[in-house]
Amino acid sequence: MDVRIVWEGLDRETLTHPGVRLSYLLIKEGIDFPLPCGGEGICGKCRVRFLENPPAPSDVEKKLLSPRDIQQGVRLACCSVVTQDARVELLHGAYAVPPETLLPLKGLVCSGPPPRSGSKALALDLGTTTLALSRLDLHGREREEALALPNPQSLWGRDVVSRVKAAMEGNREAMVRAFWRIVLPQIRGCSYMVVSGNSVMETLLAGYPLDSLARYPFRAPFAGGEWREEPFPHYLMPLVGCFVGGDAASLILLLDVMGVREKGVALDLGTNAEVLVWSSRGMWAASAPAGPAFEGMGISSGIGLSPGAVMMVEREKGGLYFKTINGESPEGFCGSGFVSLVSLLLREGVIDPSGRMKEEGELSPFWRSRREGGGLFLGPGLSFTQEDVRKLQLAKGAVTSALKVLLPLAGLDKEAFSLYVAGAFGSSLEPHDLVTLGLIPRWVGEVVTLGNASLMGAEAVALSEGCLRRVGELVSRVKVVDLVNQDKYQEIYLESLSFEPW
Numbered sequence: 156m157d158v159r160i161v162w163e164g165l166d167r168e169t170l171t172h173p174g175v176r177l178s179y180l181l182i183k184e185g186i187d188f189p190l191p192c193g194g195e196g197i198c199g200k201c202r203v204r205f206l207e208n209p210p211a212p213s214d215v216e217k218k219l220l221s222p223r224d225i226q227q228g229v230r231l232a233c234c235s236v237v238t239q240d241a242r243v244e245l246l247h248g249a250y251a252v253p254p255e256t257l258l259p260l261k262g263l264v265c266s267g268p269p270p271r272s273g274s275k276a277l278a279l280d281l282g283t284t285t286l287a288l289s290r291l292d293l294h295g296r297e298r299e300e301a302l303a304l305p306n307p308q309s310l311w312g313r314d315v316v317s318r319v320k321a322a323m324e325g326n327r328e329a330m331v332r333a334f335w336r337i338v339l340p341q342i343r344g345c346s347y348m349v350v351s352g353n354s355v356m357e358t359l360l361a362g363y364p365l366d367s368l369a370r371y372p373f374r375a376p377f378a379g380g381e382w383r384e385e386p387f388p389h390y391l392m393p394l395v396g397c398f399v400g401g402d403a404a405s406l407i408l409l410l411d412v413m414g415v416r417e418k419g420v421a422l423d424l425g426t427n428a429e430v431l432v433w434s435s436r437g438m439w440a441a442s443a444p445a446g447p448a449f450e451g452m453g454i455s456s457g458i459g460l461s462p463g464a465v466m467m468v469e470r471e472k473g474g475l476y477f478k479t480i481n482g483e484s485p486e487g488f489c490g491s492g493f494v495s496l497v498s499l500l501l502r503e504g505v506i507d508p509s510g511r512m513k514e515e516g517e518l519s520p521f522w523r524s525r526r527e528g529g530g531l532f533l534g535p536g537l538s539f540t541q542e543d544v545r546k547l548q549l550a551k552g553a554v555t556s557a558l559k560v561l562l563p564l565a566g567l568d569k570e571a572f573s574l575y576v577a578g579a580f581g582s583s584l585e586p587h588d589l590v591t592l593g594l595i596p597r598w599v600g601e602v603v604t605l606g607n608a609s610l611m612g613a614e615a616v617a618l619s620e621g622c623l624r625r626v627g628e629l630v631s632r633v634k635v636v637d638l639v640n641q642d643k644y645q646e647i648y649l650e651s652l653s654f655e656p657w
């Protein structure tokens with residue numbers, strides 16, 4: 156027999172069969188509701204209240220919610236399985252993209268009118284984990300608002316490999332429908348949208364099968380750089396290569412409109428990280444499958460870029476100081492906070508360069524008192540485990556090994572260069588942390604944090620026909636390097652897993 160869920164305050168209801176998870180229903184209904192840890196039962200932020208018939212709390216809910224909340228019917232959408240009719244109130248909505256991750260639009264935009272007529276347009280960073288969406292005023296050339304929403308496709312896997320697999324198993328159309336259900340309600344008065352995403356995300360949205368991205372020899376069935384009219388006019392950024400996507404194209408465009416020339420390195424540190432290296436010899440790009448650790452996801456206290464996320468950790472006056480987004484009390488780590496924490500633990504000798512967390516007896520009294528259950532307890536909601544270190548090592552190994560292959564091609568393997576870091580990082584990324592982790596070489600020069608370059612590249616194209624033309628030209632000059640086919644790549648990768656500075 157069907158179960159009826161009434162969404163309190165939304166004037167909507169859903170009929171479903173018993174045994175379905177509430178987060179699945181939210182995504183299926185296209186209801187704007189964030190799942191900051193991708194529905195993994197880690198962040199405790201997908202709170203809803205059952206106004207009648209609350210299901211029995213799961214072990215995860217007992218851990219992440221207070222007894223009082225549980226008693227008042229509060230549950231986690233990703234943990235609650237509906238078994239009978241209920242009225243459900245949503246306790247959180249989409250959250251604003253932290254301003255720390257966006258540069259002012261003025262000075263970034265190429266010449267020329269918008270590519271299509273209208274008074275408003277959307278720009279979208281189609282991330283594997285998060286959709287970052289901005290609404291643009293085309294006349295004033297301004298960003299009116301920028302929102303972060305969970306990518307509803309997370310239901311089919313957390314990384315591109317599992318999404319490709321899910322698409323090949325017959326879920327392709329359902330995944331695309333889930334995307335539009337979340338995005339279409341955001342259109343309000345906009346005439347078109349510019350989408351910037353990695354190769355898999357864009358190819359999926361464009362409606363192509365993903366088989367050729369799943370098997371060697373990998374081949375991209377779609378080059379991007381096209382307008383689509385259904386179900387809403389949207390432009391898909393050109394893809395740089397098979398696994399170097401439209402998000403990398405956005406980064407290249409952003410650097411160009413910022414006036415960056417000469418030699419340099421740019422890292423886009425997302426789930427699918429991208430590495431760009433250029434000099435007078437040319438520009439090279441490679442993709443580095445890093446996993447979600449750089450986004451502050453998939454780790455024990457990761458919450459991504461949301462209010463209260465720790466962006467930086469320091470030891471101060473006999474305690475720890477946490478710098479957070481919006482200055483709110485710390486609730487978990489975003490990418491830069493996670494990098495900052497591991498760097499601090501390396502400097503303090505809590506972790507050794509191989510990534511091993513030291514035993515209690517090897518630690519100073521300060522850290523010994525924070526040892527708990529095989530990991531560290533750093534404050535309410537702020538735990539850290541050996542498994543977290545391993546996840547950062549895998550992420551860092553992917554990026555460092557790509558750098559070790561690309562830097563010599565541009566002649567930058569000994570020479571200082573400017574580094575541009577994009578991705579889900581706050582503005583507090585400290586260059587010395589990246590060197591301490593051995594993520595980048597010691598001879599790095601100036602380090603510039605760009606924030607969400609994928610979104611800003613899409614914004615530039617949405618605002619300017621000149622940028623739309625320019626991005627195509629820039630992408631056509633990039634040489635994409637397939638890392639796994641490089642001489643001794645496996646050796647370079649294994650050596651890059653260590654936190655040894657180089």
Ligand code: FES
Pocket residue numbers: 189190191192193194195196197198199200201231232233234
């Ligand atoms: S999304 Fe449910 S706990 Fe994080």
